[in-house]
Amino acid sequence: MQVDFLRPQAATVGCMAKPPHPPADSMQPLHSLDDLDLRALAAILLGVALGSLDTAIANTALPTIATVLQASPAASIWVINAYQLAIVATLLPFAALGDRVGPRRVFLGGLAVFTVASLACAGADTLALLAGARALQGIGASGVMSVNIALIRLIFPASRLGRGVGLNALVVGVSFALGPTLASLVLSVASWPWLFAINVPLGMVALGLAVPALPRTAARDHPFDWIAALMTATCFAALIFGLGALAQRTPIWLVGYPLATAFCAGFLLLRRQAGHPAPMLPVDLLRRPLFALSALTSMASFTAQGLAFVALPFYFEQVLHRNPVDTGFLMTPWPIIVALAAPIAGRLSDQRYSPGLLGGIGLAILGAGLASLAWLPADPGALAIVLRMAICGGGFGLFQAPNLKALMASAPPERSGGASGVIAMARLLGQTTGAALVALCFGLSGSHGSTVALALGAGFAVLASTASFSRLYVH
DSSP, X not given: OOOTTHHHHHHHTTOOSSOOOOOOOTTOOGXXXXXXXXXXXHHHHHHHHHHHHHHHXXXXXXXXXXXXXXXXXXXXXXXXXHHHHHHHHHHXXXXXXXXXXXXXXXXXXXXXXXXXXXXXXXXXXXXXXXXHHHHHHHHHXXXXXXXXXXXHHHHSXXXXXXXXXXHHHHHHHHHHXXXXXXXXXXXXXXXXXXXXXXXXXXXXXXXXXXXXXXXXXXXXXXXXXXXXXXXXXXXXXXXXXXXHHHHXXXXXXXXXXXXXHHHHHHHHXXXXXXXXXXXXXXXXXXXXXXXXXXXXXXXXXXXXXXXXHHHHHHIIIIISOOOHHHHHHHHXXXXXXXXXXXXXHHHHHHTTOOHXXXXXXXXXXXXXXXXXXXXXXXXXXXXXXXXXXXXXXXXXXXXXXXXXXXXXXXXXXXXHHHHHHHHHHHHHHHHHHHHHHHHHHHHHHGGGHHHHHHHHHHHHHHHHHHHHHHGGGOX
């Protein structure tokens, strides 16, 4: 598939900060970008790193926070849930707003809200205040995540778009890997509010880089539909709530009401936005076979990752009888190898290797790695575990950057915001579905739940691989 159309059309979006990029060789190094581009890229990647780190840090620090705020473990989960629900509910509205007013404004607004909310989190002295501040922080993170790939598309010419999204994947992987370690280091020398306070100076640095450097785009003439935004938020928040209730096997009414609400809100949203040139729920993009298959590949692969990352700590500690410190080290190879593999995969996709081929191979490797973990012998050595985790990370890293490029390249430039929102939504829905399925596996299989979850993750990886390979036959 040819993607050279991206560069000239991207210029027509109204880029005012600088003239369009000249043609660039796919192997041209990053230092060929001008100074303004490099500062813009640094701001984007720092914003993405803050959002990714904050998820991992909060997960690690949750027991400490619950103890200090005298909250029960069940109630303290809202520190995590408020953040995730806020992101899922607002991602697509922010992506649509990015198509309307330009991704620059949405990114800057999201980063500013995230920074202020981080200060509010640090100052919270009750669980209710902390959960509210975390919800506000999630809204800010959603603004950043909804348009970050759209901004990278404006910075990189088409011939190097794979390298740009590969850098994004590298930052996410490194941030995810460093999160638990950074949280442990901070908690060893300071109290938990510093986990959030550290975001404030970093957010201000990112804003200082972003304001003068992010590319500007002309506003579109279609109005922003606030009612559709409310319907979208209701649909996805209710869907996530219902899936979580289903996985916990709660009473049927606690499952049925939110899922029925999600269905009704989604139906009304589709009716309201029928024929809209840039619908908030991007059905126009999902009618494109390559885009739809790439989105399916992404969601299935992140479901596999979600199953694995939630199940593996239980698997290492309860099945393989490792201690928590060992578990932390054993989890590390996966994200590190993802971070190393993502830029390489981005270069390969820039050299016109098909994303369908690269993604299919990578996800088949991921499936094999998860299956090998599920069927480990009773008392494996550390090297055997590390090698299998590295195989999983290598397979996931080989898929991620080419798939991101395929999603962006198969969407028109004027719908970059919507495509970027779908990327983030597919990741979050996949990870949330994976976590819910782990809970269901434990509910159905008891002590064998983590092993069943890893085997199920291998199945989702095979599904994602099949969807990826099928893109080879779509034009």
